[in-house]
Amino acid sequence: MHTYSNGDYSLAEVALKLGLRSTSQLVNWISRYNEDKTVTMSPSRKLVLTMGRKTTVEERIAVVEYVTKDKHSYSEAATHFQVSYQQARSWVLKAHERGYESLVDNRGHHKKQAELTDLDKANLRIRELESQLKDKELYEAFIKKFQELRHKG
Numbered sequence: 001m002h003t004y005s006n007g008d009y010s011l012a013e014v015a016l017k018l019g020l021r022s023t024s025q026l027v028n029w030i031s032r033y034n035e036d037k038t039v040t041m042s043p044s045r046k047l048v049l050t051m052g053r054k055t056t057v058e059e060r061i062a063v064v065e066y067v068t069k070d071k072h073s074y075s076e077a078a079t080h081f082q083v084s085y086q087q088a089r090s091w092v093l094k095a096h097e098r099g100y101e102s103l104v105d106n107r108g109h110h111k112k113q114a115e116l117t118d119l120d121k122a123n124l125r126i127r128e129l130e131s132q133l134k135d136k137e138l139y140e141a142f143i144k145k146f147q148e149l150r151h152k153g
Contacts, residue, residue, distance in 0.1 A: 100124040
Protein backbone atom coordinates (compact mmCIF):
# COMPACT_ATOMS: atom_id res chain seq x y z
CA MET A 1 0.00 0.00 0.00
CA HIS A 2 2.93 2.28 0.62
CA THR A 3 3.87 1.84 -3.05
CA TYR A 4 0.39 2.94 -4.15
CA SER A 5 0.17 5.85 -1.69
CA ASN A 6 3.48 7.21 -2.97
CA GLY A 7 1.96 7.40 -6.44
CA ASP A 8 4.62 5.12 -7.92
CA TYR A 9 2.08 2.58 -9.22
CA SER A 10 -1.62 2.52 -10.07
CA LEU A 11 -4.15 0.39 -8.22
CA ALA A 12 -4.18 -2.13 -11.08
CA GLU A 13 -0.38 -2.40 -11.05
CA VAL A 14 -0.23 -2.96 -7.29
CA ALA A 15 -3.06 -5.54 -7.47
CA LEU A 16 -1.20 -7.39 -10.23
CA LYS A 17 2.07 -7.22 -8.29
CA LEU A 18 0.33 -8.71 -5.22
CA GLY A 19 -1.37 -11.43 -7.27
CA LEU A 20 -4.92 -10.17 -6.66
CA ARG A 21 -7.69 -10.98 -9.12
CA SER A 22 -9.10 -7.41 -9.05
CA THR A 23 -8.47 -3.96 -7.63
CA SER A 24 -11.60 -4.14 -5.45
CA GLN A 25 -9.83 -6.26 -2.81
CA LEU A 26 -6.97 -3.76 -2.74
CA VAL A 27 -9.41 -0.86 -2.41
CA ASN A 28 -11.04 -2.73 0.48
CA TRP A 29 -7.65 -3.22 2.18
CA ILE A 30 -6.76 0.45 1.73
CA SER A 31 -10.12 1.51 3.20
CA ARG A 32 -9.61 -0.72 6.24
CA TYR A 33 -6.04 0.55 6.62
CA ASN A 34 -7.20 4.16 6.56
CA GLU A 35 -10.09 3.49 8.97
CA ASP A 36 -7.60 2.33 11.59
CA LYS A 37 -5.83 5.67 11.39
CA THR A 38 -7.45 8.14 13.73
CA VAL A 39 -7.56 11.58 12.27
CA THR A 40 -6.91 14.04 15.06
CA MET A 41 -7.02 17.25 13.09
CA SER A 42 -6.72 18.64 9.64
CA PRO A 43 -3.43 20.29 8.66
CA SER A 44 -5.07 23.70 8.58
CA ARG A 45 -6.26 23.51 12.20
CA LYS A 46 -4.01 24.47 15.05
CA LEU A 47 -3.53 22.24 18.04
CA VAL A 48 -5.49 23.63 20.98
CA LEU A 49 -4.14 23.08 24.47
CA THR A 50 -6.13 20.33 26.15
CA MET A 51 -4.81 20.63 29.68
CA GLY A 52 -5.68 23.72 31.66
CA ARG A 53 -3.60 25.71 34.06
CA LYS A 54 -4.24 27.73 37.18
CA THR A 55 -5.55 31.19 36.43
CA THR A 56 -6.47 34.32 38.35
CA VAL A 57 -9.86 35.98 38.30
CA GLU A 58 -8.36 38.79 36.21
CA GLU A 59 -7.12 36.28 33.61
CA ARG A 60 -10.55 34.65 33.43
CA ILE A 61 -12.18 38.04 32.92
CA ALA A 62 -9.63 38.82 30.21
CA VAL A 63 -10.55 35.54 28.46
CA VAL A 64 -14.26 36.37 28.65
CA GLU A 65 -13.68 39.87 27.27
CA TYR A 66 -11.39 38.53 24.53
CA VAL A 67 -14.24 36.30 23.37
CA THR A 68 -17.18 38.66 23.93
CA LYS A 69 -15.79 42.14 23.26
CA ASP A 70 -13.15 41.28 20.69
CA LYS A 71 -15.32 38.58 19.06
CA HIS A 72 -12.72 35.80 19.09
CA SER A 73 -13.61 32.11 19.18
CA TYR A 74 -13.12 29.86 22.20
CA SER A 75 -10.27 28.14 20.33
CA GLU A 76 -8.53 31.44 19.66
CA ALA A 77 -8.92 32.45 23.31
CA ALA A 78 -7.61 29.07 24.48
CA THR A 79 -4.53 29.43 22.29
CA HIS A 80 -3.96 33.10 23.12
CA PHE A 81 -4.23 32.65 26.91
CA GLN A 82 -2.79 29.10 27.01
CA VAL A 83 -5.82 27.55 28.68
CA SER A 84 -8.06 24.73 27.54
CA TYR A 85 -10.95 25.24 25.16
CA GLN A 86 -13.28 23.89 27.87
CA GLN A 87 -12.06 26.46 30.39
CA ALA A 88 -12.50 29.36 27.98
CA ARG A 89 -16.01 28.23 27.03
CA SER A 90 -16.99 27.56 30.63
CA TRP A 91 -15.86 31.01 31.80
CA VAL A 92 -17.70 32.81 29.01
CA LEU A 93 -20.92 30.89 29.69
CA LYS A 94 -20.64 31.45 33.46
CA ALA A 95 -20.05 35.17 32.99
CA HIS A 96 -23.07 35.49 30.68
CA GLU A 97 -25.35 33.51 32.99
CA ARG A 98 -24.27 34.76 36.44
CA GLY A 99 -21.94 37.70 35.91
CA TYR A 100 -18.23 38.18 36.43
CA GLU A 101 -18.51 37.31 40.13
CA SER A 102 -19.10 33.69 39.11
CA LEU A 103 -15.53 33.58 37.76
CA VAL A 104 -14.11 33.68 41.29
CA ASP A 105 -12.53 30.32 42.06
CA ASN A 106 -13.98 28.95 45.26
CA ARG A 107 -11.27 26.32 45.67
CA GLY A 108 -7.87 26.55 47.29
CA HIS A 109 -6.48 29.82 48.65
CA HIS A 110 -8.33 32.18 46.38
CA LYS A 111 -10.76 34.74 47.69
CA LYS A 112 -14.21 33.29 48.09
CA GLN A 113 -17.11 35.25 46.70
CA ALA A 114 -18.16 36.21 50.23
CA GLU A 115 -14.64 37.59 50.88
CA LEU A 116 -14.76 39.98 47.93
CA THR A 117 -14.83 43.58 49.04
CA ASP A 118 -17.62 45.82 47.90
CA LEU A 119 -15.08 47.56 45.65
CA ASP A 120 -14.09 44.20 44.08
CA LYS A 121 -17.75 43.39 43.46
CA ALA A 122 -18.42 46.85 42.04
CA ASN A 123 -15.43 46.64 39.71
CA LEU A 124 -16.53 43.22 38.46
CA ARG A 125 -20.06 44.55 37.89
CA ILE A 126 -18.71 47.60 36.01
CA ARG A 127 -16.67 45.40 33.67
CA GLU A 128 -19.66 43.15 33.13
CA LEU A 129 -21.94 46.10 32.31
CA GLU A 130 -19.34 47.60 29.96
CA SER A 131 -19.21 44.30 28.11
CA GLN A 132 -22.99 44.16 27.87
CA LEU A 133 -23.11 47.77 26.64
CA LYS A 134 -20.60 47.04 23.90
CA ASP A 135 -22.64 43.99 22.84
CA LYS A 136 -25.77 46.16 22.72
CA GLU A 137 -23.99 48.83 20.64
CA LEU A 138 -22.80 46.19 18.17
CA TYR A 139 -26.29 44.75 17.94
CA GLU A 140 -27.81 48.19 17.31
CA ALA A 141 -25.21 48.95 14.63
CA PHE A 142 -26.00 45.63 12.97
CA ILE A 143 -29.76 46.34 13.01
CA LYS A 144 -29.18 49.82 11.56
CA LYS A 145 -26.99 48.44 8.75
CA PHE A 146 -29.48 45.66 8.08
CA GLN A 147 -32.33 48.15 7.76
CA GLU A 148 -30.26 50.33 5.41
CA LEU A 149 -29.53 47.35 3.17
CA ARG A 150 -33.17 46.28 3.23
CA HIS A 151 -34.37 49.73 2.15
CA LYS A 152 -31.84 49.86 -0.71
CA GLY A 153 -32.98 46.52 -2.12
